[in-house]
């Protein structure tokens with residue numbers, strides 16, 4: 001059988017720096033665990049613009065459609081701020097998401113014990129936290145029409161439309177239930193069914209998918225504003241949260257910060273299953289290209305490495321190996337190894353991007 005395939009798109013700024021550490025780890029899996037991947041690499045964002053005049057070449061897009069998983073670093077940088085909107089680095093990312101139809105955005109909020117002091121919440125509220133927010137990514141108010149700024153009776157008004165079809169809700173609900181089955185078997189669906197018709201439909205459809213296809217998973221519903229409160233009050237009550245594009249954007253940023261640094265946050269975007277049963281998938285750290293520290297070896301590679309761990313779990317059915325990798329990271333952090341972004345007020349000497357990668361590999365060994 002052919003090896004599973006990965007397309008690596010390092011991108012700009014610290015993207016290539018953090019991705020270099022992921023490449024080391026991919027090699028380790030091939031050498032030490034007989035888990036070999038067919039890895040190819042290409043350009044995205046400003047790096048692609050410099051060569052092709054577009055932030056994602058058609059050939060790269062075609063490759064992304066064929067592989068089992070795309071790993072992306074980050075795109076953008078001050079050099080490209082002057083470009084026209086249509087060729088900005090971020091458009092490369094949007095094109096990938098749109099053409100691969102990646103409708104389910106998975107944002108875990110996981111607290112490594114060694115970093116529990118980093119949270120703005122009390123240690124016992126976040127220690128051991130492990131929740132997953134599933135945000136609908138390709139529809140809702142960011143895409144609905146009519147939209148625009150119009151004028152009536154000499155006054156301007158702005159319009160956006162929250163629109164969800166039943167099938168759009170069904171497929172993201174299924175993603176959430178499937179995830180829950182592999183985790184804590186619990187889904188909380190969030191909307192505002194009290195004030196929005198799209199929320200009424202959302203609640204109804206999620207309940208129906210549950211009753212017909214996943215009766216064994218525990219399902220609850222919550223108004224999204226209460227959900228925001230509960231996330232901060234007692235986040236450990238949740239396992240999987242499923243919500244729409246707008247609420248998910250806000251709730252996932254809020255949940256992410258329960259656990260500390262941007263340099264620690266991975267994400268996955270999943271689409272429909274391909275012929276081989278694997279979902280279309282792209283994995284990427286939540287952070288951007290960090291131009292302020294790019295080229296200095298200061299970037300924390302853990303967000304990108306954890307994104308690869310998600311790929312192991314959700315694209316390659318290697319949940320045990322994903323856990324092993326997460327445990328290696330946990331151990332390195334417990335040993336006090338820190339990149340600069342993880343230094344507390346007590347100070348100390350930070351390690352470089354490459355040293356962090358090496359320590360994680362040593363812990364894997």
Ligand code: NAI
Pocket residue numbers: 014018073074075076077078090093262263264284285286287288289290291292293298299300301303341
């Ligand atoms: P950013 O995430 O790049 O950086 C925000 C702050 O966090 C900076 O101080 C940075 O040094 C720090 N930081 C980020 N990742 C880090 C890591 N792995 N290790 C240590 N420190 C880290 O967001 P910012 O500054 O708003 O945007 C910079 C550029 O990145 C812009 O061009 C923006 O458009 C782009 N961007 C790209 C994203 C993507 O590719 N998915 C997401 C967000 C921004």
Ligand code: MG
Pocket residue numbers: 249250253
């Ligand atoms: Mg956001």
